[in-house]
Amino acid sequence: MLQSNKRSNAIDLDSYIQSNGDQINQRLNKLVPDRNVPYSQLFQAARYSLLSGGKRLRPILTLATTEVLEGNLEAALSPACTIELIHTYSLIHDDLPCMDDDDYRRGKPTLHKVFSESHAVLAGDFLLTYAFEVIADDPLLSAEQKVALIRVLAKNAGGIGMIAGQLMDLEAEKKQIDLSTLQLIHKNKTGALITAAIEFGAIVANASPEITETLKQFGRDIGHAFQIIDDVLDDKEGSDLTKGKATYVSLLGLEKAQETAYTILSQSLKNLESLPMDTTLLNRLAHHLVNRDN
Numbered sequence: 001m002l003q004s005n006k007r008s009n010a011i012d013l014d015s016y017i018q019s020n021g022d023q024i025n026q027r028l029n030k031l032v033p034d035r036n037v038p039y040s041q042l043f044q045a046a047r048y049s050l051l052s053g054g055k056r057l058r059p060i061l062t063l064a065t066t067e068v069l070e071g072n073l074e075a076a077l078s079p080a081c082t083i084e085l086i087h088t089y090s091l092i093h094d095d096l097p098c099m100d101d102d103d104y105r106r107g108k109p110t111l112h113k114v115f116s117e118s119h120a121v122l123a124g125d126f127l128l129t130y131a132f133e134v135i136a137d138d139p140l141l142s143a144e145q146k147v148a149l150i151r152v153l154a155k156n157a158g159g160i161g162m163i164a165g166q167l168m169d170l171e172a173e174k175k176q177i178d179l180s181t182l183q184l185i186h187k188n189k190t191g192a193l194i195t196a197a198i199e200f201g202a203i204v205a206n207a208s209p210e211i212t213e214t215l216k217q218f219g220r221d222i223g224h225a226f227q228i229i230d231d232v233l234d235d236k237e238g239s240d241l242t243k244g245k246a247t248y249v250s251l252l253g254l255e256k257a258q259e260t261a262y263t264i265l266s267q268s269l270k271n272l273e274s275l276p277m278d279t280t281l282l283n284r285l286a287h288h289l290v291n292r293d294n
């Protein structure tokens with residue numbers, strides 16, 4: 001059973017993240033089982049990436065938004081997991097030789113190194129497609145909620161969302177780009193799925209259009225701050241991933257980049273405070289996203 005935390009102020013955020021992360025992992029494990037079929041490698045490949053220890057921040061944001069809005073947490077769990085299915089597909093494809101060509105992800109060899117490039121393409125395709133099937137088949141959601149979730153997921157992961165961001169990012173490699181172009185890339189590449197995760201909570205909890213709009217703005221802001229901190233962490237770790245690429249640190253410098261993330265965080269929290277319910281849980285998670293060390 002998913003536990004609600006009525007008194008968000010009193011909660012221990014680490015145990016909130018741990019216990020919700022565990023619930024998400026269990027559901028993901030159930031949604032994508034090993035299958036004894038002639039093409040079992042498809043499921044093994046998908047599970048290799050899906051169950052390889054991501055932070056699960058996006059699905060946790062869906063559950064936290066649902067909780068803040070006093071929605072049905074059980075009904076939020078599978079939709080939350082579909083965000084992670086899409087996130088995992090994007091990481092698998094991003095690591096391919098034709099994209100970022102990375103050998104390691106989450107401390108393990110990338111999927112195409114362990115299986116093959118074609119297995120990695122197909123495992124990513126499977127996770128992407130399957131996300132929509134999971135929503136369509138969910139017995140705890142109304143028909144209206146399913147359509148709304150599918151629309152939000154398709155838009156934010158699609159050609160005016162994450163895929164657009166990825167294409168702009170690839171085209172920006174080895175080119176001089178300015179800050180507003182970088183912001184546009186990350187608004188789509190990273191921000192769109194984080195915003196969808198928050199909007200998912202609003203849909204499950206049947207929030208009003210006004211409340212949903214405020215939460216979406218909060219999602220866009222924390223997605224922006226999350227990406228800046230991603231660049232700051234890569235820079236501090238001397239990561240190869242940013243070599244030759246424009247980042248918030250290369251354009252603003254380390255200190256200014258960090259300062260910008262904190263300014264965006266505080267704007268996002270002000271916006272959140274305008275809501276008529278206790279939003280402490282989302283406030284604490286937003287701090288966590290910006291203060292994280294990995």
Ligand code: GRG
Binds near residue numbers: 054055056091163
């Ligand atoms: C291939 C269509 C397509 C899109 C790829 C998400 C993405 C777009 C690329 C990943 C490259 C990257 C490092 C993006 C920066 C921000 C980001 C999404 C980081 C990874 O997310 P975390 O930190 O990762 O939540 P974990 O491993 O914890 O899930």
